[in-house]
Every structure is written in structure tokens, then in C-alpha cells.
Amino acid sequence: MYRMTLSNIPEERFDKLRNEISDYENIKDRIFTGIEDYEKILYQKKKILKYLNATEEDYNNYHWQIKNRFTSAEGISKIIDLSETDLKYINEVASKYRFAVSPYYLSLIDPQNSDCAIKKQAIPAVEELNDLGELDPMDEKGTAIHDIITRRYPDRLIIKITNVCGMFCRFCQRRRHIGETDKVVPRAKIQTAIEYVRENREIRDVLITGGDAFLVSDEMIEWMLKELRAIPHVEIIRFGTRTPVTLPQRITKNLVDILKKYHPIFVNTHFNHPREITPESKIACEMLADAGIPLGNQMVLLNGVNNDKYVVRKLNLKLLTIRVKPYYIFHPKTVKGTSHFWVKIEEGLEIMESLRGRTSGLAIPTYIINGPKGLGKTPIMPNYLLCLGKDKASFRNWQGEYFEVENFGADA
Numbered sequence: 001m002y003r004m005t006l007s008n009i010p011e012e013r014f015d016k017l018r019n020e021i022s023d024y025e026n027i028k029d030r031i032f033t034g035i036e037d038y039e040k041i042l043y044q045k046k047k048i049l050k051y052l053n054a055t056e057e058d059y060n061n062y063h064w065q066i067k068n069r070f071t072s073a074e075g076i077s078k079i080i081d082l083s084e085t086d087l088k089y090i091n092e093v094a095s096k097y098r099f100a101v102s103p104y105y106l107s108l109i110d111p112q113n114s115d116c117a118i119k120k121q122a123i124p125a126v127e128e129l130n131d132l133g134e135l136d137p138m139d140e141k142g143t144a145i146h147d148i149i150t151r152r153y154p155d156r157l158i159i160k161i162t163n164v165c166g167m168f169c170r171f172c173q174r175r176r177h178i179g180e181t182d183k184v185v186p187r188a189k190i191q192t193a194i195e196y197v198r199e200n201r202e203i204r205d206v207l208i209t210g211g212d213a214f215l216v217s218d219e220m221i222e223w224m225l226k227e228l229r230a231i232p233h234v235e236i237i238r239f240g241t242r243t244p245v246t247l248p249q250r251i252t253k254n255l256v257d258i259l260k261k262y263h264p265i266f267v268n269t270h271f272n273h274p275r276e277i278t279p280e281s282k283i284a285c286e287m288l289a290d291a292g293i294p295l296g297n298q299m300v301l302l303n304g305v306n307n308d309k310y311v312v313r314k315l316n317l318k319l320l321t322i323r324v325k326p327y328y329i330f331h332p333k334t335v336k337g338t339s340h341f342w343v344k345i346e347e348g349l350e351i352m353e354s355l356r357g358r359t360s361g362l363a364i365p366t367y368i369i370n371g372p373k374g375l376g377k378t379p380i381m382p383n384y385l386l387c388l389g390k391d392k393a394s395f396r397n398w399q400g401e402y403f404e405v406e407n408f409g410a411d412a
């Protein structure tokens with residue numbers, strides 16, 4: 001039999017390579033994306049439509065999704081089974097930290113899995129009553145100008161334009177911000193933020209966030225984009241939004257038609273688990289990508305949700321298939337009421353170590369820990385450089401093999 005040889009690398013080398021990912025190959029089909037488990041999701045969706053007496057058309061309308069967010073244990077218990085403890089504590093926790101989940105995101109909860117990663121992100125848990133941590137560990141208040149701007153870096157800043165979200169994530173870093181009711185920031189206040197950008201010529205990157213930056217009207221988004229684009233030193237405009245994940249119905253043709261008039265526009269979204277990759281979220285991401293918008297993902301590392309190297313690998317690989325580039329993995333912040341989500345730094349490092357070499361560089365984000373009190377995003381990396389000498393440097397590669405290189409070049 002004729003066998004193709006790719007090169008003169010011996011067959012054992014390929015065996016060794018296969019071996020490097022055989023653990024992942026064996027497990028990956030048991031970690032479902034929302035596309036792979038879509039029948040179950042559709043079943044839940046039908047239950048929700050029936051309970052809310054709604055049509056398919058309602059469901060596809062994001063205004064309907066927002067208006068019909070579930071906000072009580074009683075409502076939720078009509079769709080998934082809740083334990084006695086859940087029932088007892090959901091409303092109590094919700095009176096302390098706001099709770100709302102879109103019908104769409106609720107449909108992603110696997111009712112047969114008490115450990116469901118979607119449920120943990122969406123439904124209040126008794127552990128939130130634990131008071132460890134702080135309400136504002138990032139000291140956004142201390143680095144805020146006009147209270148809706150946070151400026152922590154020389155050439156870019158964030159503007160928070162609303163506190164509305166499709167769902168209030170249980171691990172939210174801005175819990176203090178979410179308040180009792182939905183509040184869109186008045187236009188006059190946003191105007192003063194835009195004036196600040198106009199007056200500070202070193203600001204070349206404006207990041208619009210919230211709440212959720214896409215949970216304001218199309219008209220408001222267009223107004224802001226027009227204002228920002230009239231400032232010559234603003235090179236790029238970014239949106240931070242979880243709508244592709246929690247409310248993909250928000251990504252409408254009208255919205256993408258507006259966005260693409262003001263390029264270069266970037267969107268960073270926030271998938272935390274493969275189950276969030278559904279036919280709906282895929283369409284939302286593809287619409288944005290087709291409009292020429294580069295998409296990045298900012299995952300938060302969360303105990304019980306995604307602190308697992310295989311879950312993260314599957315998530316990142318599947319994100320690439322819907323044209324989203326994994327951008328950051330954030331180490332969880334010490335926000336009050338989220339201590340059950342905290343993980344050790346070693347876990348994040350192990351995940352990073354397991355990605356390098358074993359999969360495309362495209363699927364490897366930067367792992368970031370935020371310095372307390374606004375000290376900023378700080379990368380954490382497995383160490384590959386073992387020794388840096390004047391003339392020689394030594395390393396280990398992704399498989400743990402040692403090598404040295406000459407450290408040539410003129411002295412710096």
C-alpha cells in the first residue's frame with residue numbers, strides 16, 4: 001500500500017503529537033455546545049413560550065425579551081426544577097443583588113443538570129450572601145471622571161452608557177452599579193463624556209460599555225458614533241456587550257447597518273461556556289462579522305462554570321468557528337457576593353499551559369489579573385524562558401523539552 005509521507009519526520013513523532021491531545025479528543029464530544037444540545041434548548045423554549053403565552057415572533061424581538069426577563073423564583077420554577085433551598089433564597093438574594101434573566105438565556109439552562117454552568121451564571125445562589133470581598137475592588141469610582149468615564153490607561157478609556165443588561169450575571173464586577181431599576185444615562189451626560197474625549201487628544205480608542213452597550217436604542221448608538229467619529233484623534237471605537245450570548249435577538253440588521261457606517265468598530269463579547277454557542281448566537285456573531293467588525297471574547301474564569309482546561313479549549317475552538325477570537329481570560333475579581341466563583345491562580349495557569357502548542361495560537365487568549373485599586377490589567381503567563389544570560393537564553397517548549405538559543409544582537 002502506498003503511504004504518503006509528509007516529510008522525513010518519523011511516524012513516532014506523529015504518534016507523540018496525537019498523544020498530546022488524545023485526552024481532549026476523548027472528552028470533547030461530552031462537552032456540549034448549545035448547537036450540539038439544541039433539541040433540549042428548543043424544548044425549554046417551547047415551555048417558556050407557553051408560560052408567557054408568546055409567539056415565535058415575540059421571542060425573536062429583543063424588546064419582548066427585555067420586557068419579559070424573569071425576575072423571581074416563582075417564574076423560574078415554572079421552567080426549571082428548583083430545590084427547596086433555591087426557592088427559599090433566590091428572592092432573598094435578589095433583594096440584595098438584582099436578578100433578571102432573558103427568556104432566551106433561561107432556555108439554555110439544562111434542566112437535567114443540577115451543576116449547569118448556565119444556571120450558575122444566571123440564577124441567584126445562597127452563597128451570594130457571603131460577604132467576603134468588596135463592592136468595587138477595581139476602584140472604578142476612584143479612577144472615574146464624570147462618573148461614567150473610567151480612565152486608567154494613557155490612550156484609551158471606557159464610557160458606561162447604561163446599567164441595563166439582558167441578564168444580570170451572578171458574578172458581575174459592577175454589581176454596585178446595577179441598582180434597582182434600568183437606567184440609561186441621559187444624553188447630556190454622555191455629551192460631557194464625549195467632550196472629555198474631544199479635549200484629550202491622546203485618547204485614540206474609546207470603549208463603550210455598561211451595563212451592556214447594546215442595550216440602548218439604535219438611535220442613541222448612532223448619535224454616539226456620529227459624535228465620536230467627528231473627533232479626528234479617535235481611531236477606533238469598541239463596544240463591550242454580552243448580547244450575542246444573553247440576548248442575540250438584539251443583533252438586528254438595522255443595528256449592524258448603523259455600526260458598519262462608522263468603521264473601524266470592534267466588538268468584544270463575553271462567552272463563558274460552550275453551551276452558550278447556539279444557532280442564535282452564531283447568527284448574531286456572523287451578522288457582526290459580516291459587517292466587517294472584528295469580534296473578541298472576554299471570558300471570566302469562574303469556579304464551577306469554566307475552570308476546566310477541556311471546557312475552555314472547546315469554548316475557544318468553537319468560538320473561532322463562529323468568527324470570535326478569544327481575547328482575554330479574566331481572573332475573577334474579589335467582588336462581594338461572588339466568592340463561590342473564585343479560583344486559584346494555579347488553575348488559570350494550568351489552562352493556559354494546556355492550550356499552548358496543543359491548539360491554534362488563534363484560540364489562545366491572554367490571561368489577565370486586574371491589579372486592585374485600579375492598578376490595571378496584568379498578564380499572567382506560564383514561564384517558558386528559564387534563564388536569560390548575556391550570550392545565551394534557555395527555554396522549555398510546550399512539551400517540556402529543553403533548548404538553548406544564542407542571544408545575538410547588539411547590546412541594548
Ligand SMILES: *Cc1c(COP(=O)(O)O)cnc(C)c1O
Nearest residue numbers: 150151152153156157158207377
Ligand atoms: C479593560 C479596560 C480598557 C481596555 O483595555 P485593553 O487591554 O485595551 O482591552 C480600557 N480602560 C479601562 C478602564 C479598562 O478597564
